[in-house]
Amino acid sequence: MNSVVDIAWLELMLFSSILLIPLAINVRYKLGIAKTTAISVIRMTLQLVLVGMYLEYLFQLNSLLINTLWLAVMIVVGASSIIDKANLPKYPLTFPLVTALTLSLLPLLMITTIGLIRPEPFYNAQYIIPLAGMLLGNSLSSNIVALQNLFSAFEQRKSEYEAAISLGATPKYASFPFVQEAIRKSLAPILASMATTGLVTLPGMMTGQILAGSNPMIAIKYQLIIMLAIFVMLCVSVVISLEMTLHYVQTKEGRIKVTFINKN
Structure with missing residues (x-):
């Protein structure tokens, strides 16, 4: 090549x-x-x-400490970006988002690098940083969509939510349909993208490797790894962020302590 x-x-x-x-x-x-x-x-x-x-x-x-600090910065900035784009207050949503991104990113990075790519050393910045960037970057939009849909449902379907609670439903049970719909809508774009990858679209990572001179089949293997990892991270991060967000913004009586910020 x-x-x-x-x-x-x-x-x-x-x-x-x-x-x-x-x-x-x-x-x-x-x-x-x-x-x-x-x-x-x-x-x-x-x-x-x-x-x-x-x-x-x-x-x-290529320092383990510096690479770890850089990953931490990426996660915090990513969480902050999600909250800003969703027009929601930083407090108390920053901790749930940082936790969700961390718990979904780090295990996937370990599996991908230590289990598949096996760079030397295992924390090699050449692999860790770009992989983390792709996983985090692709998870931002899905988490924004999920949070926007969740809080929109609390505003637009308030009577439905309050009626369920008045009939004896727990706040978690009353909000379950909203969480369910938020997850569905947040995953719809990646599912559509996966269904057309290779026919309609050639992903950026694969195209970049081919342009850089890699064998197309090697590029395809890497692309499959990253697409599967992205999909898993989206699923896990969205679920954790929604569940933890509800824990922090929902009172025992079912009152929602957070609303959209009006930036007009």
């Missing part, structure tokens, strides 16, 4: 001129997203360059 082909920074800058297309669409349809688009692109570029520089250093250092 061919070795990876480097891309010159000048060529990358010229390629970025394709952004003129969405900017033209913004002008034509008066979307008002030019400033937001510019800020997002600049932030993305700076963040990726800085992370790339840091990861080069991290890969060379």
